[in-house]
Amino acid sequence: MAQLDKNIRLATEKRSKRSIDQLTGFKVTDAFTRFSQRDEIYCRSEWDEDVMSEKASAFFQGYYMPNARSRKTDGFSQRDYALRNASWHVTNILRDVKRESEGLKEGFFDHFSLHDEGWPEPYPFESAQHATNDLQKVARFCGADLVGVCDYDERWVYTEAFCDKTKKGKPLSLPDDLPHVIVTGEAMDADLTKTVPSALAGSATGMGYGYDTITLLTLAQYIRNLGYRAYATMNDSALAVPLAVQAGLGEVGRHGLLITEEFGPRLRLGKIFTDMPLVASTPKKFGVKEFCDICDRCASACPPKAIPHGEQNDQVLNRSNLIGVVKWTTDAEKCFKFWANQNSDCSICIRACPxxxxxxxxxxxxxxxxxxxxxxxxxxxxxxxxxDQIADRSRHKSGWWWARKS
Amino acid sequence: MAQLDKNIRLATEKRSKRSIDQLTGFKVTDAFTRFSQRDEIYCRSEWDEDVMSEKASAFFQGYYMPNARSRKTDGFSQRDYALRNASWHVTNILRDVKRESEGLKEGFFDHFSLHDEGWPEPYPFESAQHATNDLQKVARFCGADLVGVCDYDERWVYTEAFCDKTKKGKPLSLPDDLPHVIVTGEAMDADLTKTVPSALAGSATGMGYGYDTITLLTLAQYIRNLGYRAYATMNDSALAVPLAVQAGLGEVGRHGLLITEEFGPRLRLGKIFTDMPLVASTPKKFGVKEFCDICDRCASACPPKAIPHGEQNDQVLNRSNLIGVVKWTTDAEKCFKFWANQNSDCSICIRACPxxxxxxxxxxxxxxxxxxxxxxxxxxxxxxxxxDQIADRSRHKSGWWWARKS
Structure with a gap:
């Protein structure tokens, strides 16, 4: 009987995965292999000699002020680093609350666990639709610019997490029996993306993470206060982009970033795994794949040539790539090397994207x-x-941003 | 020589205090006495038998879910408390990082100390005006809806702080040699103020505090990253309203709240004490005193009659009042008792304010x-x-807010 139940469950899962791929357009091959966070480029910079370097260390250390390599280059002055590093500050505090005591780096290697006790019994919603309406309302109130829901899909969940202490893989602590994933989007400062590459522009990322953290912690606590389970995750636990597409936030662009109708690729993503009764959103198609097929502005603008020209394929460039998905695949090694060399994150692909x-x-x-x-x-x-005729995709000087009325 | 310097400094201070009072319209009498945080009504609820009660304890405990006294009354259901309590969550985490280890309750009894090392030398701004322009830009980028600057004014700084552990006064740890105070304002959700009194409406306060905390921590870290000193304070260390008036954010209303042109009384305040070179803002007058002279909608709407009708005076009702300032004085004891009785904060005075x-x-x-x-x-x-003819100042049902598109 248990075996029969299991077979039915597996068959249902297989069917629903096929149908979600029909809706999103994802092409997953038989070679598909789930991803380990250990192979993510930031993690590799902590254990893999192919990625580790003095410049990579200096890049990470530069996020703390006395080590910032401020210089005369436009956008890399002390003032620029001062803001960039401050913009990460709240995220860093919340990331590190349990770092020394419990070895957790929350929002990056581990899901958030900074939660108060919730309600002992689940709130009796009239229907899943009522619950979903409330969720939409609360998510926006907590600061989410976009929010969607998809069903749990194990394919995008990491096989293992990365351990901050041992610099090795460790078991994922996210439960695997939560049926829904809420995906939130936090818009990044539009003006700042015009000044990339610069330390200054990294402030858009930093504040984006800050708001993401706050939205996720508040929203997950709200769901727990209703009496349901909720695990808020940011860079940890699962791949955000495929979940965001399944949750109807947008499509994937040539640069590998989520493209939304509302903010284009200028977005930070968060996700909450939950058993709150919710209705999944419908994946949204607005022609991004077809547009990126004829557009390669990001690929041409990328200094280290980390973004491919040409058609989507399932080629794997290095261990930071996902195996068995037909898509445009970014060379994370080249991308990260460029970040390390300039001592700041990049985002030229965002500035160049129509x-x-x-x-x-x-x-x-x-x-x-x-x-x-x-x-x-x-x-x-x-x-x-x-x-191409009208839009100004050129790099703006940092002084332009500083002087601009906001 | 040192004595002469001191005399000159004292004379300058006396002169500048007279002139700032001329600009703000504050009437400070010879009886003026600085305030101790120990006499603030929330602190008194922890040590003063005149204020302590079972209901007061239940009020504070109700901010944590298993103790929330949810009930059938509109706006006080589990769903309402779930959101209200979640809205405070990030503020609470940051407040408590050093609570057990060092006895600090940051943002409430103690200034924020959650800071990274800054830059060793001060950034050489071209002028104080340039520094002020940058500050305005960064404050808004960090989420402040309003920002202003005033000179340090010891009169509004607490004589002592309140100790979370001993429930007694303790020396203030804020340095007294920082020449400027930056005051930030964080707008509260307008729709929610229509549903007061309710547990739900308290979510506007909670998220207001959340954003306030983030803005203050980020902005203070930015100033430290520039190489200056900066101490971020919220409910701790000093009275926010007189500093906000001096920093040009608005005027004081009959209800004792700051009234701004932009958001009326619907605002949370934060303040940063700093030696960053800054130009003080000019106090703003737009007729609030004269308007409140003829309007008493808040006083009439207040259920426990904690807000006075009639003229401003320097009457002192109890130890939670500031001595020696001519103003409308709220009876904090009556106000807080009403909060405790309904197991939620109030803000009817905000809803009723034109x-x-x-x-x-x-x-x-x-x-x-x-x-x-x-x-x-x-x-x-x-x-x-x-x-009176046009505005709808009536209480809206909580369901109105939940159903409203945002």
Missing amino acids: YNRPVTRTMSRWYHRFWHKLASSRLRKLALWLD | YNRPVTRTMSRWYHRFWHKLASSRLRKLALWLD
Whole structure:
């Protein structure tokens, strides 16, 4: 009987995975292998000699002020590093509360565990739809710019976590019986992305993480206060991008980043695994795959040539790549080496992306709506040509940002 | 020579205090006595038998879920408490990082000390004006909705702090040689203030504190990263309202709250004491004193009658009042007793205040601008009459908020 139940469950899972892939357009081959966080490029910089270097160490240390390598290059002055490093501060505090005592690096290698006791019994929602409406309302109140829900999909969950102390893999502490994943998106400062590459622009990432942390901790505590289980995760525990696509937030671009209709690729992602009764969102398609097929602005703009030109494929460049998925695959080794060399994260691919469309005085909302319609139609080549003529994707000086009224 | 220097300093201080009072309109009498945090009503609920009660304990415990006294009354259900308590969660974590180990309750009884090492030498700003421009830019980037600067004014600094462990006064750890105070304002959710009194509405306060904490920690770390000293304080160390008025954020209303042009009384305040070179803001007058002279909507709406009708005076009702300042004085004992009785904070005075003007579809921006002009003119009685006719200051049901699109 138990075996029969298991067989039915497995068959249902297989069917639902096929249908979610039909909805998202994901092409997962038989070679598919789940990912270990140990192979993520940041983790590799702590154990893999192919990635470890003095510059890589200096890159990480530079996030703390006395070690910042401030210099005369535009965007890399003390003032720029001062803001960049401060923007990470709250995330770092919350990350490290249990670091010394319990070896946890929350939000990065471990899910958040900073929670108070919730309610002993689950709140009796009228229906899963009512619960989902409340969740949407609360997520936005807690600061999420976007929110969606998908079913749990083990494929995107890490096979193991990374241990901050031993610098080796360790068992994942995320339960595997939570049926839903809430995915949240936190928009990053549009003006700052115009100044990449710079230490200054890293402040958009830092504050993005800060707001992400707050939204996730508050939202997960809310769900626990209702009497359900909720595990908030950020860079830890699972791959965010495929879950975000399944949760209807957007599509994947050539640069490997999630592209949303609302903020393009200018977004930080968070995810909460829960048993709160929820209705899954429908994956959203607005022609990103087809547009990226004809656009390679990110690939051309990438200094270390880490983003591929050409068609999607399932080629694997190094151990930081996911095996068995047909997609555009970024060379994380080249990407990270560039970060280490310039002593700051990059994001030129975000600045160069036509979907990165900050609303400005000169380019008004109606034009962006019109452009989106064009880009998702058969006239996408016209959309790209138009954007090449009109959009200013050049690097702005850091002084431009500092002087700009906000 | 040292004595002469001291005499000059004292004379300058006396002169500048007179002139700041001329700018703000504060009337400080010879009886003026600085305030001890020990006499603040929340602290008194921990040591003063006149304020301590079972209901007061239950009120504080209700901020943690298993103890929440959820009930059938509208706005006090489990769902409402679940959100209210979650909204405080990040503030609570950051407040308690050093609570057990060092006895600090940061942001409430003690200034924040959760900081990384900054830069060893001060950043050479071209001028104090340049530094102030940068500060404004960064404060808004870190999430402040309003920001201003005033000179250090010892009168509003507590004579002593409150000790979480001994429940007695203890020496203030804030240095007294920092020449400037940055005051930040964090707007609270406008829709939620329509549902007061309710546990649900307390979520506006909770998230307000959350964002306040993040802004303060990030901004203070930024100033330290520039090489200056910076001490971030929230409810601790000094009275926020007089400093906010001196920093040009707004004026004090009949209800004792700061009233701003931008958000009315719907605001949380933070303050950073610093030696960063800064230009003080000019106190802003837009007729609040004169308007509150003819308006007593908050006093009439307050269930425990804690807000006075009539003229400003220097009457002292109990030890939670500041001695020697002519103003409208709230009876904190009556106010807090009402909170304890309903097992939630209140804010009816915010809902009833004509300056609490959320921009809605029916009342557009131009009308609010017109109303502000009228309220600050000799036609203020007309402004009040008009608002009485048009504005809906009634309590909205919690379900209205939950169902409202955001």
